[in-house]
Amino acid sequence: MAKGVSIKFKSYEDTIPRLLSLIKFDKEMQKYNKIILKPYLGLETDKNTPAEFTEQVLKFCLANKSAEAEIFIAEGADGKDTLELFEENGYNRLAEQYSIGLVDLNNTEVDEILDGEFLKFDKIMYPKLLSEGFIVSLPKLAEDAEIDMLGALSIMTGAFPAKYYSGVFSSRKNRIRKWPVKFSIHDILKCKMPEFAIIDASDKGAILAGVPLEMDKQAARLLGKDWKSVSYLRLVNDSFMNEEKKEKAEKKEEEE
Secondary structure, three states, X not given: OOOEEEEEOOOHHHHHHHHHHHOOHHHHHOOOOEEEEEEOOOOOXXXXXXXXXXXXXXXXXXXXXXXXXXXXXXXXXXXXXXXXXXXXXXXXXXXXXXXXXXXXXXXXXXXXXXXXXXOOOOEEEEEHHHHHOEEXXXXXXXXXXXXXXXXXXXXXXXXXXXXXHOOOOOOOOHHHOOOOHHHHHHHHHHHOOOOEEEEEEHHHOEEEEEOHHHHHHHHHHHOOOOHXXXXXXXXXXXXXXXXXXXXXXXXXXXXX
């Protein structure tokens, strides 16, 4: 499967199936028994992932998954009840119409992840469902004052369960804001990087699909940004590329 593809937006119904077929996503899906669609739902409704967009991804997944595979839509909203946002944004209809589960990541079973490569956290309580599944990140591309842009990687802050990371007197996940949020994005991705991204950049005339980090770099350009100026992208790229170089060096030493 290619690193990524971007094609001109016509409609969700037309563009998404063509794009996912082009990148051979149907064959990739056959490898997994648990598929997690991860949209973004938050306080600013114009930045939420449209249910109509997610629906076309869901239909493609249902038509091409292995017979035993399960599909879930999962989100952990920041500052509002996730189940209310599912209802308000049309996701309950999807769950009922297509018989799939909606999961509130703020109140789901977690694993305690200890990882010396975290930059800020000593440990992270990470949703077990995400650990076990093939994560497809589904952002609606948008600029954001706090984190520069909403992209495939930045919306993974939804994986921080509010049960553990909200403030005592607030529903916001204030404990991920003890430092610039780029560090929290980095650390949650150290728990697990989403395997795939489909970005709704229809406002910019395109839909993107492929490797999440690479797709966010392309998405930044659609917003007129140099991806290196997007703080979380630069941090994540430098960290994960250094890790990849280290792994290659270690493998070379073993071979010698």
